[in-house]
Amino acid sequence: MAQQIEQEQQDTELVAFAAACKKASRVVAGLDGAAKDRLLRDMADRLVASEVDILAANGIDMDNARENGLSSAMIDRLALSTERIAGMADALREVAALPDPVGEVTRMWRRPNGIEVGRVRIPLGVICMIYESRPNVTVDAAGLCLKAGNGVILRGGKEAFHTNHALAAVLRAVLNEHGVPGEAVSLVPTTDRAAMNTLLTLESLIDLVIPRGGEGLIRYVAKTSQIPVIKHYKGVCHLYVHADAEIDMALNLLIDGKASRPGVCNALETLLVHRDIAPRFLERAGALLREKGVTVRGCAETRDLLPWAEPADEADYDAEFLDLILAVRVVDDYDAAVAHIHRFGSDHTEVICTRDYRVSRAFVRDVNASVVMVNASSRFSDGGQLGLGAEIGISTTRLHAYGPMGLVSLTTQKFVVFGDGQTRHRAAIESK
Amino acid sequence: MAQQIEQEQQDTELVAFAAACKKASRVVAGLDGAAKDRLLRDMADRLVASEVDILAANGIDMDNARENGLSSAMIDRLALSTERIAGMADALREVAALPDPVGEVTRMWRRPNGIEVGRVRIPLGVICMIYESRPNVTVDAAGLCLKAGNGVILRGGKEAFHTNHALAAVLRAVLNEHGVPGEAVSLVPTTDRAAMNTLLTLESLIDLVIPRGGEGLIRYVAKTSQIPVIKHYKGVCHLYVHADAEIDMALNLLIDGKASRPGVCNALETLLVHRDIAPRFLERAGALLREKGVTVRGCAETRDLLPWAEPADEADYDAEFLDLILAVRVVDDYDAAVAHIHRFGSDHTEVICTRDYRVSRAFVRDVNASVVMVNASSRFSDGGQLGLGAEIGISTTRLHAYGPMGLVSLTTQKFVVFGDGQTRHRAAIESK
Known part of the structure; x- marks a missing residue:
């Protein structure tokens, strides 16, 4: 009973958590390209400047990893260094240098009645990344999602929890300084599976889930999620x-x-x-x-x-x-x-x-x-x-994206219609 | 126990049913545009020629509907007539007249190493339509899915079962005469919910689910499906x-x-x-x-x-x-x-x-x-x-399609790469 109440309490908090990211994502969607690029470059600089804090947090995760007997390959994936932090910063600068996918008019045509119909790229909204031990995914995914005008919910592995927390804190501080709510980059406050399961039901607040990691994790997310999942099981x-x-x-x-x-x-x-x-x-x-x-x-x-x-x-x-x-x-x-x-x-x-x-x-x-x-x-x-710029993942299922996914895969297209008062049936009022 | 065995037996049959559609969909994907258009026009002619059989089947559904006290609005949606059959045939002819979306190269570019990278439209694979009482959806959806090179699994409402069966039989006969396995248009042999639930788990055989009908049906499908669903709850x-x-x-x-x-x-x-x-x-x-x-x-x-x-x-x-x-x-x-x-x-x-x-x-x-x-x-x-030609549905979620969906929404894009032997690392063998 106590456990059930606790679970309900956590669910309510997670809904508020995702709703805050959704709200912040509208602010990101409204930024112009130059503002987004300044944001990403400031984040890059701040990561480098925050090296001491980030490495300290990473040290806690590394100690825990050794204590828990993680494999040396996993420990290597987890470990940060001056060079790896510089690498994350460079990746953000590269994303800043890519063209803005948002606002592109991909086609426009005129109908016989004179209305003009166009298709315009817009952000997807809120993207939830679920990944395992590499902390650089925290920064890479945040950079790509923000550049495409989205909010991002990050759910990394428990091994990297302190590192991811430190990285996200840096990114959020920069967001706030730029007048964007920090919730645009939201790290899930717990790595327990129940919390992830709850998030995967919030289809009105999260627009896309991208799991990255082993086939087991991906199959679990695909089976559990009520939100669309873009996935890639294996490459044969x-x-x-x-x-x-x-x-x-x-x-x-x-x-x-x-x-x-x-x-x-x-x-x-x-x-x-x-x-x-x-x-x-x-x-x-x-x-x-x-x-x-x-x-x-x-x-x-x-x-x-x-x-x-x-x-x-x-x-x-x-x-x-x-x-x-x-x-x-x-x-x-x-x-x-x-x-x-x-x-x-x-x-x-x-x-x-x-x-x-x-x-x-x-x-x-x-x-x-x-x-x-x-x-x-x-x-x-x-x-x-292939020339797409940085990659957010790869899809081997055919909906929305198929193959390597660049920034464009983090957008969709709306229709815009420009008219002069056209109606489908005879006008109610004859114009003067 | 007996019930469980029966359910397992039905599940096995449904897997075979979906697998047959998947296999047939490869044949449809390989048809050129002219072959698909001939197919659709022959289907249109055959529907008109099969009016007596179709109306007889519709009569059974109508009798059942009256017996079960369906509302007059529902009975009207269900009823076929010479005019309505001609309308379905005309809709197929209109789809035949649309340009073929498959094979379009939407972009192509050259990379610094000389490889050329292009994006080419291909069919999605197998599309499962879940709908309620209107039998014309059977024909409309089959026409659009085939034109875009896909197989289609049709799951209509139980009120229209005999009508849908008669319509699908006509379409399948024409497919067979054109050398395409009739399973490319597959009507689910039962309208019970357990069968639909099983179909919605077959993510390796079905690529997309499109529910059309009331908000309740759509929410149920979205919640149950492990296959991507394109949906539209309401229009405010x-x-x-x-x-x-x-x-x-x-x-x-x-x-x-x-x-x-x-x-x-x-x-x-x-x-x-x-x-x-x-x-x-x-x-x-x-x-x-x-x-x-x-x-x-x-x-x-x-x-x-x-x-x-x-x-x-x-x-x-x-x-x-x-x-x-x-x-x-x-x-x-x-x-x-x-x-x-x-x-x-x-x-x-x-x-x-x-x-x-x-x-x-x-x-x-x-x-x-x-x-x-x-x-x-x-x-x-x-x-x-808006000028998209016939519409398969509308999406108010942002993945893959957003807004009214035409033929293009029933396709995806693959990457094609043309090279001259380029490798990513130094060649193992120096060319002579």
Whole structure:
């Protein structure tokens, strides 16, 4: 009973918390581009100037992490330093330098009755970011959301709670000095799951939820939320080497895609090779992959050509290894390659290597992943690399955003209509 | 126990049902524009040719409706006739005549490393329409979804079950004759709520849910669904008459907005009048409204000017009357009008009537409803009137679509990248 009362008390507080962010978001939406850029640059300067406080807070989180026996990889993600704080500040300055997406008229047309109809970009409203241990997400997400005219609710991991609190305090102080309510950047005051669950029901106050982290967290948020969620479960990216591919080019795409940074979602996980080129290509590919320390898990035909490869099963073709492991399959033809991608692809990034004009066109038409490439490395599947500026995340579901998401994905478009008194039916009063 | 087994059996069948639509949707996605248009025109012809069967099925639904004592308004929505079938066929022909949204390259740019990056419109995949008694939605939604390259799952009301079944059978027969699996248009075989609940969990098979009907149905779907939902709860549309408005124009916008068709979502529900123009404007407006049989519920100042008006309370300013009732409020200034709209608006359509350039710009900037109008009737807030062609629905939430939704809202955009072998890191093999 006492627990229930406590929960209800917390729910009431969370509604007020989200409502304050919604109210503040209207002020952010009304700022012009120059004001937003001044705000972000002042935030960058203030982060650097507040280094001592931020590192002190980070020290508490680091001590707790060591005490709780967190892995060294997790501790590394959590750790801040002078350089990492400078990096966060630079990221804010880069966002300030991007063009303002708000107010852009993307189209305008005139109707036969003389009204003019336009589409204008506006902020989404309030965006809730749910993430795990990296504290830089606190600053990056706040910068991108503010630049696109939104309020942001930040719900980081409990490991980084003191660090996130210190970072958010700096950002809020600068907001207040600029006459913007600090609630425009709101850090959820508790990291317990019940609070997150409550937030995920507030569909009239929060417009979008973006979870970033492991597949488990993302699936949990997607299942729980009554607010739209933009998500990305995993990247099972394929390189298909067609019969006529230029072998050197295909080798470069393979090694760049698999071995340059295997732990990221745009790394290659599966290689598909046309039967006709398999003997020539796999011999050289095998040698290079071995040299890079890549474990190969192949179909029977792959293993005939690369006897050292391990056997692949269905689960390997479905896996996002995020490691120096590559699944390989020899396919009969183009259709078999596309059928494999349709079956196992994750709608992230799919690449073909070919010299054939017709086949390149077919691949771009037949494959509807969020990023489809001809003769380019899957590692370009990234907001910065594609020219979107900084990236807030990536979407492998098709609503609203599909693929890497830049500032524009944090906006929507309204209709504007300019008339001279037009009505749909005969006027009630004849004009003089 | 037996019930549980039955439910599990039904769930398995529904998964197979949705998976068949997903598979068929790939075939639709691969059709070129001319093939889709032939398909829709043949469907139109076949509907007309199948009139006897369709009317027979409709007769069963009508008999049941009368037996179950449905209201005459509901029976009228349900009833088909030669004319109504011809109307459905014409709607399909109109959709066929619209430009194909699929394949449009909306932007393309070159990166410093020479890769070219483009954005191309593609179908969303499978769209699930959930609607109530009007059987024409079956045909309209199927036509729009197919034209945009999607599969569609139709879940109509139980009152129209036999009619919908007959309509879908006609559409599926034509699909099969065109070499497209009939499952591209899939009518849910049962109208029980448990089946709908199961469908709303199938996020890997269904890409979007569009509920159309009363607010209760829409809220239920939004709350239950794990699939993205595009929705529109209600339209509380305002006309704000600024101090300097041309009175004849404002009267025309008011009467067209309130009285031309009060039962639709883009009708006006609240009139806001600047204090300075209130005496002159409300005197004439009151006379016209009375003449049209409109009940006025006003604030104290409105009632000073129109003593016959009823008093308005908070609930009246929040109401979508869908009837010949109008809430009226006299406001102190522009800011008070915008504050009222921010508080009570439903993000549908907001109209200002003014002659002031500065005020018109302020209103378009300050109000972020899905449709914002200057000197034009709210009744233009409709896909056809705005020039989008046929309308699949309207969205008052900001994700993916905002405002009236045409064919383009049934698509998304993928990235395409064309390269010459570019890699992100130094090439593994130097080209010869």
